[in-house]
Structure formats: structure tokens, C-alpha cells
Amino acid sequence: xxITSHIVDTPPRDAATVLMLREGSAGLEVLLLKRHTxxxxxxxxxxxxxxxxxxxxxxxSALDGLGQPLEALHAQLGEPDIAPEHAASLxxxxxxxxxxxxxxxxxxxxxxxxxxxxxxxxxxxxxKRFDTRFFLARAPALQTAIQxxxxxxxxxxxxxxxxxxxxxxGEILLAPPQIMSLSHLSIFNSVDHALEDAALRTPPVxxxxxxxxxxxxxxxxxxxxxxxxxxxALPGPSRLHFRNKRFEPEGGLAALLHGKL
Numbered sequence: 001x002x003i004t005s006h007i008v009d010t011p012p013r014d015a016a017t018v019l020m021l022r023e024g025s026a027g028l029e030v031l032l033l034k035r036h037t038x039x040x041x042x043x044x045x046x047x048x049x050x051x052x053x054x055x056x057x058x059x060x061s062a063l064d065g066l067g068q069p070l071e072a073l074h075a076q077l078g079e080p081d082i083a084p085e086h087a088a089s090l091x092x093x094x095x096x097x098x099x100x101x102x103x104x105x106x107x108x109x110x111x112x113x114x115x116x117x118x119x120x121x122x123x124x125x126x127x128k129r130f131d132t133r134f135f136l137a138r139a140p141a142l143q144t145a146i147q148x149x150x151x152x153x154x155x156x157x158x159x160x161x162x163x164x165x166x167x168x169x170g171e172i173l174l175a176p177p178q179i180m181s182l183s184h185l186s187i188f189n190s191v192d193h194a195l196e197d198a199a200l201r202t203p204p205v206x207x208x209x210x211x212x213x214x215x216x217x218x219x220x221x222x223x224x225x226x227x228x229x230x231x232x233a234l235p236g237p238s239r240l241h242f243r244n245k246r247f248e249p250e251g252g253l254a255a256l257l258h259g260k261l
Contacts (some may be wrong), residue, residue, distance in 0.1 A: 012129035016094035017050030034154035058089035203234035
């Protein structure tokens with residue numbers, strides 16, 4: 001994992017990501033896909049299915065295919081500053097990416113807006129900026145997730161807790177948005193619990209703030225003393241430090257698991 005300090009001045013591109021959930025023997029499980037090691041960004045890392053919004057996602061036929069009033073989707077997304085058509089196109093992008101990246105076919109009504117991540121001007125690990133809407137969805141019971149063997153090479157169903165344990169043991173590679181999202185997901189005891197929580201709140205906007213301390217990259221999140229937004233947006237640690245060739249919170253694995261080792 002390489003950290004960069006280059007500045008990206010282009011506006012962030014719209015994107016959509018789906019946290020695919022299912023009930024497993026140990027509780028809620030989430031789908032992770034391993035990015036191809038030759039990928040320019042996050043090669044070899046485990047990520048959630050997702051990608052950038054295409055212009056075709058806003059076409060009249062694509063929006064009609066959702067089968068839902070655009071105003072209702074607009075309200076659900078919780079972004080009054082964008083047009084209903086724009087909001088609905090993000091649902092289209094999420095559905096399309098889920099099918100393209102892991103072969104799962106969802107309906108618009110399966111999606112629950114969950115969070116919004118905006119890449120900072122100093123991305124640290126990427127070469128581009130994205131304005132990504134994270135959705136939760138229950139994986140269809142009679143469908144099987146598969147990798148596309150192009151962008152992704154491996155499928156991993158795991159509990160959020162186990163994914164973080166594997167990350168801490170050096171068995172898998174995760175980027176900060178996945179680390180923080182898995183930490184958040186680990187507080188839920190079932191898929192219904194997570195979906196109900198998403199339905200009851202407006203998705204928080206998370207704009208990470210990177211800075212360096214004695215040559216070490218630190219990324220802080222809303223609620224951290226160094227972040228301009230003082231209200232917390234996520235449970236768990238408010239900052240991650242890049243050390244030991246990975247991002248770690250103060251307090252180690254226990255901080256990511258909310259003290260429940």
C-alpha cells in the first residue's frame with residue numbers, strides 16, 4: 001500500500017457502492033471483492049461492489065426502469081441540492097455496478113442509502129476523486145455472487161468483525177472507507193437491524209481530512225478535533241494513522257470493534 005501526497009484539483013466524480021448483506025451462521029455477513037492486483041488504484045485490496053456513475057444511468061429509459069417515483073428516491077437519498085433525476089441515476093448506477101461486478105441483480109427497492117464519501121483533494125491512495133453514495137442491500141437469496149475476473153478476482157463473504165480481524169492479522173488489504181464502514185457495520189446484529197437503521201436516518205456525509213504528522217499520514221473524520229465538522233458521522237475511531245504499511249486507529253483492533261475483542 002503506497003501513500004501519495006499529490007493534489008487532485010478536478011471535481012469528484014459521482015459513484016455508487018453497494019454493501020451487499022446476508023445472514024450467515026455467525027450473524028450479518030457482507031460481500032467483499034478482491035481487486036485485481038494490476039489495478040491502478042487499490043490493486044489487491046478488498047472492496048465493496050461499486051463504480052462511477054455513467055451518463056447512460058441518467059437516461060429516460062434507465063430512470064423509467066427503476067419503477068419508482070423519482071421524487072421518492074430523491075427524498076430517500078437525502079440530498080435536496082441535486083435534481084430528482086440526478087438522485088435516481090445514482091440508484092441506477094448502484095444496481096448496474098452490482099450486476100457488473102458480482103453478478104447480483106437487485107431491484108431499486110432493495111437499496112437503502114447509507115452514507116456518502118467524498119474523496120479529499122489529497123486522496124492518499126488513489127489518483128482520482130469520487131463522490132460515492134454507499135447503499136445497503138440484502139443479497140438475493142437464490143443468486144450467487146461471482147467475481148468478474150477482470151476488475152475483481154475473488155469473492156469473500158464475511159462478518160464485518162472477521163474482516164477486520166483478518167485485516168489486522170495482515171491476511172487481507174483494506175482501504176480506509178472499507179475499514180470505517182466495516183467498523184460501523186460490526187455494531188449490527190442482523191441484516192434487518194442494519195437496514196432499519198439506514199431507513200431511519202439521513203446518510204451522513206463523510207469528507208476525510210488527511211494531514212501529516214512527523215512524516216506519517218493521518219486521516220481524520222467528522223467529530224475529530226482536527227476535522228472542520230465537529231459532529232460525529234460514524235461510530236468507532238475518528239482518525240486512522242498510516243503505520244506498519246497500513247491504516248490503524250489509536251487503540252488498535254479494539255477501537256475498530258468498539259472494545260469488543
